[in-house]
Amino acid sequence: MSDPVAADPAPQTASEDKILPAVVYALYLVGVSNGLTVVLGLILAYVSKDGAGPKMRTHYDFLIRTFWMGLAWCVIGGLLVAVGIPLSFVLVGIPPLLLGGLILSLVGVWFIVRCVIGVIYLARDEAHPRPETWLI
Template sequence: MTQAFPPEDGTGLSMRNLTHLIYGLFALGLLSAGFFGVATIAAVVLAYLKRGDAAGTLYAAHFDWVIKTFWWGLLWILISAVFTFIFIGWVTGLIAIVWIVYRVIKGWLALFSAQSPLAD
């Protein structure tokens, strides 16, 4: 059974605050139109590093959500960059960016509600 809020040992950031930090860094990278792209990379690295600590909790689903959003978003942005040579890449790129923003908002709102981002 998964715990919504695992017991905290009192040292460092709680898993909840860390997950908020990850979403915040990811959003900062998006809002800055890539200027702070390192923030998005930092969010994904944090999610990978803390993924094991969150196993069996609600936060594991959020870390997986952020990681999948990053990799799928990167794939579609790169494909869109290639497609700009045939002028359809601008449309697919815009769709990819909207999808990434949607996933960050959906995941973050689910975290505020103490739910998994996969729950509809």
Template sequence: MSDSMSNDKRRSLTIYNHITYFLYVISYFTAGLLWIVPIVMNYAKRHDADGTWLSTHFDWQIKTFWYSIVWFIIGIVITAFALGGFGVSMLADSGNIAIGSTLLAGFGLLIVTFTFIWHLYRIIRGWIALTDGRPVP
């Protein structure tokens, strides 16, 4: 990767990336309401870093966002489907359906939990790399 960007531009984009990583971390304390802000910011400035090591941080955050959204939705859908089955089993007085629904709901919650941890890991790993002045893989 060539790095033909001026020092001021590099410093500006580095600070910008620090802000977006910070907003991702803060989003955990706002029930995810701030999740949309850093993704919009990343798309807005992504092409300013083309051809530099900073472009890897923009791509890293964008991929982290989209993969997290997809897996989180899959986990929620599985959990909601399972809990619906659990409600049906209560009405039908069927213990077998209740056990299966409980296991499926647990699987859905496991996906949500894994996604949460994976997202946090990627934000921390990326932020550490940015602080060290390194690209992320």
């Protein structure tokens, strides 16, 4: 008589949870319009990163890096706009104002493109190939 517990079933491949990284990507994309959900996504990425498998860890690293780089460029663009507005009354501040506006616009596009590309890799069930990159 054979013991059903002792029988070794076929090994199953471990599949990593893609739901939480997808939620973080969604929070980031929604956050483009309101800003608050990006912070919630960042917190969720930091909390979930340690328990993630190797594939999903690359997505969390990518998401965390996207937030901090985007924030840094938004601060630079925002400072240029803040300096340019009062100085534009004497026409000296127009170039920093335009440059700051351009930086903020490009950061918005860059942020959306990075999130969409991350979602594509996640949908393919692939690790992000370059989570440490500055561009895309």
